[in-house]
Amino acid sequence: MKRRFDSLILVFSIITITSLLQNCSLNKKVDANDDAKVETTKPIAFPVEAVFPTKRDISKYFETTTRISAERKVDVISKGIGICEELLVEEGDYVKEGQVLAKLDTSEVQTQILQTRVNIEKCKAALEIAENSLKEGIGSKVERDNARFALDAAEATLKIQQLQLKNQTIIAPINGIITRKNIQKGVLVSTGMPVFSIVDPDSYVLPINIPEREISRVYIDQKAEVVVDSCPSENFIASVFRISPTIEPSTGTIKTTLHFDKIENNTCIKDSAFARVKLIMEVHPEALVIPKDAVLEESGRKYIFIAQTKDENNLQELDLNSLKNNPIQFTAQKIEIQVGLEDSYYYEVLQGIDKNTLVITLGQMNLKPGSIIEVTSLEKILQSEKSTSST
Numbered sequence: 056m057k058r059r060f061d062s063l064i065l066v067f068s069i070i071t072i073t074s075l076l077q078n079c080s081l082n083k084k085v086d087a088n089d090d091a092k093v094e095t096t097k098p099i100a101f102p103v104e105a106v107f108p109t110k111r112d113i114s115k116y117f118e119t120t121t122r123i124s125a126e127r128k129v130d131v132i133s134k135g136i137g138i139c140e141e142l143l144v145e146e147g148d149y150v151k152e153g154q155v156l157a158k159l160d161t162s163e164v165q166t167q168i169l170q171t172r173v174n175i176e177k178c179k180a181a182l183e184i185a186e187n188s189l190k191e192g193i194g195s196k197v198e199r200d201n202a203r204f205a206l207d208a209a210e211a212t213l214k215i216q217q218l219q220l221k222n223q224t225i226i227a228p229i230n231g232i233i234t235r236k237n238i239q240k241g242v243l244v245s246t247g248m249p250v251f252s253i254v255d256p257d258s259y260v261l262p263i264n265i266p267e268r269e270i271s272r273v274y275i276d277q278k279a280e281v282v283v284d285s286c287p288s289e290n291f292i293a294s295v296f297r298i299s300p301t302i303e304p305s306t307g308t309i310k311t312t313l314h315f316d317k318i319e320n321n322t323c324i325k326d327s328a329f330a331r332v333k334l335i336m337e338v339h340p341e342a343l344v345i346p347k348d349a350v351l352e353e354s355g356r357k358y359i360f361i362a363q364t365k366d367e368n369n370l371q372e373l374d375l376n377s378l379k380n381n382p383i384q385f386t387a388q389k390i391e392i393q394v395g396l397e398d399s400y401y402y403e404v405l406q407g408i409d410k411n412t413l414v415i416t417l418g419q420m421n422l423k424p425g426s427i428i429e430v431t432s433l434e435k436i437l438q439s440e441k442s443t444s445s446t
Contacts, residue, residue, distance in 0.1 A: 100429040103387070103418035105362050106346070108410050113342045113403050115396045116280075116333040121263050123283070123328045127229055127255035133248045134222035135159045142240045144251075150227040156251055159223040159244055164216060171213045178206035231255035234326065254326045259315060261293055263332055264308035272336050273298060279313055279334040286323040292316045293332070337396065343409075344401040349416040350392070357394055357402075360387045360419040361412050362430050385430055387415065387422040 137159035144156050182202040188194025235252035238244055261281065265273055273295060281291040293313040302309055313332070318324050351358045362385040392407030408414065413430070415422070422428065 100384075100427045101387075101418060101421060102431050103360075103362070103415045103422070103428045105413045105415045105430050106349075107413060108343050108345050108404060108408060110341045110410070111344055111401070112338060112340045113344055113396045113398055113401055114335045114339075115337040116398070117265065117269055117336050118331070118333050119263050120329065120331050121261050123259050123324065123326060123330055124262055125231075125254045125256070125258050125326045126260055127231065127258040128234075128326065129228055129231075129253050130249045131156065131225060131228065131251040131253060133159075133225060133244045133246060133250050135219065135225070135244070136246050137161070137163070137223060137244060139238050139240050139242050139244055142236075142238065144233050144236070146233050146236050148233045149231070150233060150253065151230050152227055154227045155224055156227055156233075157225040157238060159225070161220055161223045164220045164223060168213065168216045168220065171209060171216055175206065175209040175213060178202065178209045182206050225250060227251075227253060229253055229255055230257070256318070256324065259318065259324060259326070261313040261315075261330055261332055263311050263313065263334070264303070264306065265311050265334075267302055267307050267309065269336070270298075270309050270311075273309075273311060273334070277334065279332050281313075281315070281333075282331045283324060284329040284331075285325055289323070291318065295334075339396055339403060342396065342403040344403050345408075345414050346416050347397070347400060347402055349414050349419070350394075350402055351419065356391055358389055358391050359408070360389050360415040360422050361408065362386075362415055362428060363388050363413075385413075385428045387419070387424065387426040387428050389422075389424045 139157055140160050141158040142156075143158075144150060144154075150156065182199070182205075185194055185199040185202040189196060189199050231253040232255075233251055234254050236250070237248070238250045244250065261279075275295055275298070277295040279293045279295070281293050283289070283291065293315050295311055296314050297312040299310040313334075315324075345359070349359050351360075364383050364385055390407055392402075393405040395403035395405045397403065415428070418428075
């Protein structure tokens with residue numbers, strides 16, 4: 056009897072344990088389904104990048120292109136004639152005013168000078184005899200005058216020949232760089248032949264043409280930013296130093312000339328090099344600006360998307376630690392802005408946002424007002440804000 060009772064207890068225990076295990080299994084299935092439902096109903100967050108507006112100087116430019124021109128450049132013309140005996144410079148050499156560039160053969164001119172000197176001595180002797188004869192009464196006044204004229208003519212011939220001898224040496228008329236050489240040693244050079252070209256790099260200027268409607272905003276010493284194609288990695292500053300008093304009737308423009316503020320020892324600046332000029336017409340200091348990539352245009356109006364939270368003050372009080380423990384949900388809002396000046400990278404914002412507005416700069420093309428977003432650059436923003444406030 057006791058053995059039967061123990062068997063009944065064992066069976067009852069097995070049934071109870073089995074029921075409990077089934078209930079647990081059912082509970083787990085319900086929880087898993089609930090989680091799956093939660094997962095499927097959770098909204099998708101679009102990843103975006105955002106920044107706060109910054110304050111910086113922004114300028115309005117008049118942009119144009121031109122070619123660099125040297126105001127002091129000359130073609131050296133030979134005044135002598137003869138074989139080139141010495142060539143002392145090459146293209147690219149820097150020369151100073153008065154420096155010898157080349158020498159022509161002088162043997163023929165020197166021979167003529169010797170002959171003329173002998174003739175001068177003969178003329179002096181003849182003049183002395185004529186004057187003594189006139190004093191003694193055996194000579195005439197005409198003979199004395201003829202002897203004096205002959206001496207004057209011989210001395211004039213000597214001066215011409217000495218000048219010819221000087222012209223056999225070709226010298227630099229200005230400081231500058233030899234940009235062209237048209238002779239070689241042993242070549243016959245004739246009078247009037249262009250033998251060298253020299254450009255003074257200190258005289259490089261940038262001639263530009265300003266439209267008539269803009270000329271009232273151009274003034275002496277006005278600054279411009281310049282990029283030269285031969286020096287693409289360098290930025291130069293130039294200043295207006297001459298404004299033409301007349302308007303070109305065929306183009307309606309006014310010639311304005313700028314010079315470089317500083318190009319010392321810069322060999323990449325060349326005569327006739329292509330240059331891109333941005334004349335600064337207006338400057339707004341410490342303007343509120345946003346990247347141009349953030350701005351959308353529709354029907355001539357400009358819009359941006361901004362990242363907002365339920366509690367707008369929450370973002371200002373946020374730090375990195377709280378961000379990791381308590382992620383913030385952002386929504387995208389589309390707002391219209393009014394812009395002022397613009398440059399290659401930024402718009403000045405006049406109305407619509409302030410410095411505490413979080414402006415979406417990447418990913419806004421896929422957004423609609425109210426879209427749930429994830430600001431992937433938020434940690435970087437907070438680190439930047441923290442470093443800015445600490446300084």
